[in-house]
Amino acid sequence: MSEYELDARRMLCPMPVIKTQNKVKELQTGDILNVICTDPGALSDIPAWARINGHEFVGHDQQDDELIITIKIG
Amino acid sequence: MAKQHKAVALISGGLDSMLAVRVLQEQGIEVEGINFYTGFCVEGHTHAIRNHDKDKQKRNNALWAAEQLGIKLHIVDVIEEYKDVLLNPKHGYGANMNPCLDCKIFMVSKAVQWVKENHTNGFDFIITGEVIGQRPMSQRKQTMPIVAHESGADDILLRPLCAKNLPATKPEIEGWVDREKLYNFSGRNRKPQMALAKEFGFTDYASPAGGCCFLTDKNYSDKLVDLWKGRGSRDYEMDDIMLLKVGRHLRPKPDYKLIVARDAGESKFLQGYRKQLPSIQVISHNGPLTLVDGTFGRDDYQTAAGIVARYGQGRDSDEVEATVTIPGQDVVTIKVKPLTSEQVREEWHV
Numbered sequence: 001m002s003e004y005e006l007d008a009r010r011m012l013c014p015m016p017v018i019k020t021q022n023k024v025k026e027l028q029t030g031d032i033l034n035v036i037c038t039d040p041g042a043l044s045d046i047p048a049w050a051r052i053n054g055h056e057f058v059g060h061d062q063q064d065d066e067l068i069i070t071i072k073i074g
Numbered sequence: 075m076a077k078q079h080k081a082v083a084l085i086s087g088g089l090d091s092m093l094a095v096r097v098l099q100e101q102g103i104e105v106e107g108i109n110f111y112t113g114f115c116v117e118g119h120t121h122a123i124r125n126h127d128k129d130k131q132k133r134n135n136a137l138w139a140a141e142q143l144g145i146k147l148h149i150v151d152v153i154e155e156y157k158d159v160l161l162n163p164k165h166g167y168g169a170n171m172n173p174c175l176d177c178k179i180f181m182v183s184k185a186v187q188w189v190k191e192n193h194t195n196g197f198d199f200i201i202t203g204e205v206i207g208q209r210p211m212s213q214r215k216q217t218m219p220i221v222a223h224e225s226g227a228d229d230i231l232l233r234p235l236c237a238k239n240l241p242a243t244k245p246e247i248e249g250w251v252d253r254e255k256l257y258n259f260s261g262r263n264r265k266p267q268m269a270l271a272k273e274f275g276f277t278d279y280a281s282p283a284g285g286c287c288f289l290t291d292k293n294y295s296d297k298l299v300d301l302w303k304g305r306g307s308r309d310y311e312m313d314d315i316m317l318l319k320v321g322r323h324l325r326p327k328p329d330y331k332l333i334v335a336r337d338a339g340e341s342k343f344l345q346g347y348r349k350q351l352p353s354i355q356v357i358s359h360n361g362p363l364t365l366v367d368g369t370f371g372r373d374d375y376q377t378a379a380g381i382v383a384r385y386g387q388g389r390d391s392d393e394v395e396a397t398v399t400i401p402g403q404d405v406v407t408i409k410v411k412p413l414t415s416e417q418v419r420e421e422w423h424v
Contacts, residue, residue, distance in 0.1 A: 010346045012123075012316070013134055014109075014111055014115075014134045014136075014137070014149055015111070015151075017134065017137065017149055018111060018149050018150075018151045021148075021149060041133065041134070044133045044134075044138075045133065045134045045137055048133070048134070048137045048138060048140075048141050049137055049147070049149075051141060052137070052140050052141050052144075052145070052146055052147055053146055053147075065342075
């Protein structure tokens with residue numbers, strides 16, 4: 001199990017989701033992915049994408065204008 | 075045991091595609107969704123940028139619809155491939171720069187490709203939420219067979235909401251789907267869809283009504299045409315089409331245009347482009363960040379900064395101080411008299 005980071009700053013909906021979707025294809029079950037975003041819409045979209053595709057939305061952290069959204073690969 | 079046939083659905087996030095999926099699910103068909111991102115899709119973009127949109131709901135409608143339907147959704151980035159659809163539409167444009175028929179053919183052809191790649195997983199056909207007569211360009215009785223034929227989908231393209239008005243497709247002929255349980259909707263009247271939504275318990279859904287694509291918007295299309303005219307070539311990059319969604323656009327000379335932020339949210343968004351494009355900022359007063367797109371020289375500084383000053387708090391001052399930043403060069407500070415509203419010519423506004 002490994003932890004990865006994906007930079008989706010300045011990308012607007014739905015690009016953070018597309019980048020997340022493409023990155024997840026390279027990962028293994030149990031891996032953790034932290035997606036760093038600046039589009040607040042990502043906070044509803046990435047968890048929704050994770051839920052419908054069998055991954056777990058672990059949580060999020062807000063640091064100034066950046067959101068760090070964490071998902072666990074299912 | 076009979077083979078379980080599966081369908082892939084084109085999901086826009088609107089009501090019709092949701093209904094089409096649920097109609098098939100009611101027949102026990104497993105469905106997955108596919109959504110194509112062209113760069114022109116109206117989603118949370120402007121909501122995420124502008125201050126006054128901060129309270130608007132920020133969600134991707136396709137993802138939201140997929141979650142309501144309990145289906146997987148594949149979002150596909152087609153930005154590069156879509157350029158050819160927009161720049162060279164075989165069937166022409168609609169009222170604005172919207173190549174709706176070519177766009178539908180393109181998306182169905184991408185779904186055909188997806189079905190071929192996923193055939194071994196049981197996917198055999200494609201469904202859409204199209205309704206005859208719903209859209210003036212892409213959803214007419216005459217264009218339905220064109221979409222099916224030119225996309226290469228032919229008889230594996232099923233439109234559950236208006237199937238009874240069309241010749242039977244392979245899923246119906248082979249008995250994978252019961253044609254009798256499909257629908258015969260037609261025309262622009264939305265009442266049948268609303269009634270079916272109620273029957274299925276859908277109470278919250280997006281209603282794009284032609285508004286799911288920036289290319290159907292006249293102001294946006296005008297800006298796109300202006301971009302091509304200003305550059306002398308019909309081409310674009312992702313950043314270009316994003317910037318067309320933001321700010322007030324003014325072209326005081328054929329060679330360059332100004333993108334003036336309309337609020338603090340847009341100023342912040344445009345900050346991200348300062349390393350790529352020249353920018354102007356009034357520093358003696360509060361005012362919007364402005365980007366410059368095109369060929370821009372020292373002779374243009376006074377006029378351009380004068381326009382920018384017009385949109386800041388120093389608009390009534392005799393003189394304001396502004397910086398002009400060209401990427402890779404020293405910042406230049408200038409003094410300028412803000413233009414009056416009469417001096418900012420109507421024809422400059424894109």
